[in-house]
Amino acid sequence: MSDSNAVLPWLVIRQDDNGNRYRVGRYATKTEAQEVADRLDSQSKEQLYVVERTAASRQAR
Structure with missing residues (x-):
């Protein structure tokens, strides 16, 4: 696990109409x-x- 995963474990993902x-x-x-996603x-x-x-x-828990 890298340090960046431990410090910033939450992602905001954009999904378009094509599933990308x-x-x-x-x-x-x-x-x-x-809050950002909303x-x-x-x-x-x-x-x-x-x-x-x-x-x-999730694996590090």
């Missing part, structure tokens, strides 16, 4: 990531923003 997924940002807390989601009707925990941080 792109990482938008990494965050220290789920709350912070969810703000982005409210600004775009064509994209879906979701919060996920990194796989490496």
